[in-house]
Amino acid sequence: MDVTWLMLLFSVYLAECVPEKPKRSALNQLTRTLLRTYDCGVRPVHNWTSHTTIHIDLILQSVLDVDGKTQSMTTNIWYRQVWTDEFLVWDPEEFDGITEISLSSDAIWIPDVIVSEFVDEGKSPSIPYVYVNSSGSVKNNRPMQVVLACSLEMYAFPFDKQNCSLTFRSWLHSVKEIDLALLRSAEAIANDQKEFMNDGEWELLSVPSRYWQIHQDDTDYAQIQFNVLIRRRPLLYVVGLLIPSIFLMLVDVISFYLPLNSGTRIAFKISILLGYTVFRVNLTDELPSTAVRTPLIGVFFAVCMAMLMLSLIKSILVVKLLHHSEKEVKQFSVSACLLDKYSSAGQEFTESALTSLKTLEFINPSGGETHAPKFMSQG
Ligand SMILES: *[C@@H]1O[C@H](CO)[C@@H](O)[C@H](O)[C@H]1NC(C)=O
Ligand SMILES: *[C@@H]1O[C@H](CO)[C@@H](O)[C@H](O)[C@H]1NC(C)=O
Ligand SMILES: *[C@@H]1O[C@H](CO)[C@@H](O)[C@H](O)[C@H]1NC(C)=O
Numbered sequence: 001m002d003v004t005w006l007m008l009l010f011s012v013y014l015a016e017c018v019p020e021k022p023k024r025s026a027l028n029q030l031t032r033t034l035l036r037t038y039d040c041g042v043r044p045v046h047n048w049t050s051h052t053t054i055h056i057d058l059i060l061q062s063v064l065d066v067d068g069k070t071q072s073m074t075t076n077i078w079y080r081q082v083w084t085d086e087f088l089v090w091d092p093e094e095f096d097g098i099t100e101i102s103l104s105s106d107a108i109w110i111p112d113v114i115v116s117e118f119v120d121e122g123k124s125p126s127i128p129y130v131y132v133n134s135s136g137s138v139k140n141n142r143p144m145q146v147v148l149a150c151s152l153e154m155y156a157f158p159f160d161k162q163n164c165s166l167t168f169r170s171w172l173h174s175v176k177e178i179d180l181a182l183l184r185s186a187e188a189i190a191n192d193q194k195e196f197m198n199d200g201e202w203e204l205l206s207v208p209s210r211y212w213q214i215h216q217d218d219t220d221y222a223q224i225q226f227n228v229l230i231r232r233r234p235l236l237y238v239v240g241l242l243i244p245s246i247f248l249m250l251v252d253v254i255s256f257y258l259p260l261n262s263g264t265r266i267a268f269k270i271s272i273l274l275g276y277t278v279f280r281v282n283l284t285d286e287l288p289s290t291a292v293r294t295p296l297i298g299v300f301f302a303v304c305m306a307m308l309m310l311s312l313i314k315s316i317l318v319v320k321l322l323h324h325s326e327k328e329v330k331q332f333s334v335s336a337c338l339l340d341k342y343s344s345a346g347q348e349f350t351e352s353a354l355t356s357l358k359t360l361e362f363i364n365p366s367g368g369e370t371h372a373p374k375f376m377s378q379g
């Protein structure tokens with residue numbers, strides 16, 4: 001009894017679930033019609049002698065990293081390419097008025113246009129669709145992260161400008177098969193800074209572009225080059241590197257006012273030098289390192305270090321000289337006193353010795369041995 005009841009319920013449930021055969025949607029029908037005879041490995045032209053023109057466009061979104069050591073730049077760009085596929089044409093009237101559809105990018109022909117300076121694909125998300133309209137115009141937009149090889153000029157760091165280029169070309173197809181063109185006007189691309197994240201270290205100046213054909217192995221290849229011109233914002237480095245360094249130098253100069261005799265000045269100078277060394281060790285990460293030319297700021301730091309060393313050496317020499325001369329003067333004055341007492345013949349010499357004693361007293365009124373003559377302490 002229970003079992004038959006259950007079976008009855010189940011059959012009702014099944015009957016509800018099995019749908020009547022659905023009518024294909026217009027979208028589905030159109031996709032099937034377009035792709036039924038499509039071969040995604042064949043360049044989509046009716047006459048093989050005609051070339052396919054790829055219109056490309058580039059919007060610079062951000063500059064993530066500029067690495068002097070590996071001579072590379074990491075950027076995020078929004079890349080757009082538009083071309084005409086002569087096989088993806090339909091009449092919107094026949095398909096419910098559909099004028100545009102998205103198709104899987106694996107199912108249709110995609111040009112092999114790449115950036116020739118790339119050294120790393122980066123982390124680009126893959127977009128699985130392209131957009132096609134009824135006249136066969138295919139839109140392929142995708143965000144890309146590209147790591148570019150770029151010859152960086154670090155000499156003027158942190159006041160440097162960089163010029164890195166992105167050259168788009170078909171890696172295999174000659175200009176007879178694939179030609180390139182710009183989607184927007186060159187001026188519009190050059191001055192488009194709407195999407196650029198302008199709060200970072202780099203300021204976008206412009207992105208000029210040009211088209212030309214290169215000749216390789218008896219074949220002409222079309223290529224479009226975008227030059228990304230960026231300028232570094234130096235404030236961070238001025239505040240973090242230059243100003244502290246200049247402060248340390250100032251303190252070092254002021255330390256000449258410290259009394260020389262007590263040895264504090266040398267100790268002070270050594271601690272400044274030590275401080276500067278620590279500062280330099282911290283700084284090695286921040287400085288761009290290029291093998292070819294040292295940035296000017298590196299030379300500046302080396303000169304600062306050299307000046308600190310020199311001022312330390314000078315102080316040491318002056319202390320040495322002072323002790324030496326103090327001893328000499330003392331010996332000399334003792335002998336002069338002796339001469340004064342026991343000799344009556346050397347009148348002239350005694351006079352001069354007396355003068356020198358007086359001078360010594362004049363310079364050093366307290367008569368203490370530890371005080372240095374004034375002109376020495378400017379050392
Ligand atoms: C292809 O185009 C060329 C010139 O554009 C023309 O001479 C040639 O006849 C065409 N071939 C076919 C098969 O239509
Ligand atoms: C398809 O797109 C191209 C370029 O975006 C445009 O020129 C053309 O008019 C469009 N065709 C239709 C039927 O909308
Ligand atoms: C940037 O470099 C390219 C070639 O690499 C050069 O043609 C262009 O003139 C340079 N632009 C500037 C502003 O230096």
